[in-house]
Amino acid sequence: MSASNKITPEELDHIAKLARIDLTDDEKKTYLPQLESVLEYLDILNKADTTNIKPTFRVNEQKNVFHQDEVKESFSQKDALSTATKTKDGYFEVVATIKK
Amino acid sequence: MKITPIIGLEVHVELKTKSKMFCNCSAEHFHVEPNTHTCPVCLGLPGALPVPNITACEWCVKLGLALGCTPNETSFFERKNYFYPDLAKGYQLTQYEKPFVINGKVKVGDQEVRINRAHMEEDTGKSVHISEYGQDLTLIDYNRCGVPLVEIVSEPDITSATMAKDYLLKMQQIIRYLGISDADIEKGSMRCEPTVNLKIEDNGEVFYTPLAEIKNVASLTGVQNAIEFEIKRQTEEFEKTREVKNSKNKTTRGWNAEKAQTFLQREKEGSADYRYFPEPDIPHMEFTPAQIEEIRISIPELPDQKIEKYKSVYSLNDYDSSVIATDQNFADIYETVVTPQNRNDKIKEFAKFVANLFLGAIKTHLNETGEELNQSKINPEYFLNLFDSVQKSEISSSAAKQVIVESYQTGTNPVEIAKDKGLIQVSDTGALEKMAQEVITANPKAVEDYKKNPMSIGFLIGQLMRLSKGSANPQMAKEILEKILNGN
């Protein structure tokens, strides 16, 4: 991470692209300072001395939680598709992901 | 200009567990009604809690151990974030910092390929691309979404398309021996992505061409052809542009099997763009040394060990040893017939004898019928009987080949079959002497010829064989004829 908490317009475009969202110029003006203030906050966290402190990944100390390899009931096809915007022949339908 | 290809392979193997990686939906997805094996976890619905499949995790460690890898003490899952409709959650659960196993190696011919890591992850859904009323659509089936996948990443130690093929075959063999996947490239349960570039030495200078990762290779010949194409393309490209590898010019190329060429796909997202971070909902995993040991013990004897054993204990040659070890079922059945205790003094002859029958007559028969070798049709006792008969010269080696297939099909003792077919050779000296005498008396001209030219004995042997209706042992017939003729 760079020490600077400035985000360039290009970086913002890249982040928006990774998140698959389209931003208008007005929205960009709104979000840029908001994101920068998040980074500023992280700068404060970065000042904490974490030498010799083990990283924390989660709030409890559990380990080895597994499921046994058995098949249990799944959704019916109807239920599985019930939240889809569009379906076809038992499939979820989406805009073409490849150009022919 | 000296060109050395540098090839690394990423191999994905779909494990044949009953249930999926993080839920209890059935992992079966081949020819299954679409979207009938899904639940909140594998559809990525809000609030769902993924719980890893213990069998899949153990199999990943097992494969790693079989590849000579070291297990990590602690291991955890991470989220690899990217958007694609076949990935329900918007991220794939995989391992990045701490895979289950690291640093192994595989023997390929007389070379070695280092394994960087083998890690556990989940498969994506399946996309079907269709056109309707002139509009292109993609249909998604999430039955495959969340099926356990192991990814095996090699170091770039492979130097040719052929070596890449041999590496994949070796990997496939090991995986099938372990019984953790069908590892079928055509069916997609084993997938391979080669990354290729070239080391070019020119006038004392060394250049490395930009890396290209090749996707969508769906067959073993496809892998070979794609790599060969890429080597040629990169050579030509370098001659034109002299461009060398840097941290930004790695590309992803698709493989078009019809046109037999690779094409530029999309710009490769860098690791940073995947924004990997530890999955907060799944606790870390730790296998104790005792558990690792238990997994290690469950690994069967692997092809390399079998080949070594065939060569050292049974003195089989390289070729026979590796062909027998190719298929575990075949090798195991061979070993129910040939065991170190069998015919102690003649174990090597016996092993070679059985190998010849297995790799000759029986394999030909299996190829014709398309069957697998069936243990219940192989009676080890019969092979011992047949071997003893051949040793005593009662049955010729060629007759043994003839009867063994019939024995395999009918379950009858091959020695009985040989008797029924009149294939038992007469090796009884008395009987042979009588016949030899008869032949000599009946063919005075041939006897004269023999006195002038001992090479002409073939005719008399032929007559004796005819008289015995083919049952005489030819070697003994020759010796007895010579003895009588020379003794006169």
Ligand SMILES: [Zn+2]
């Ligand atoms: Zn599920």
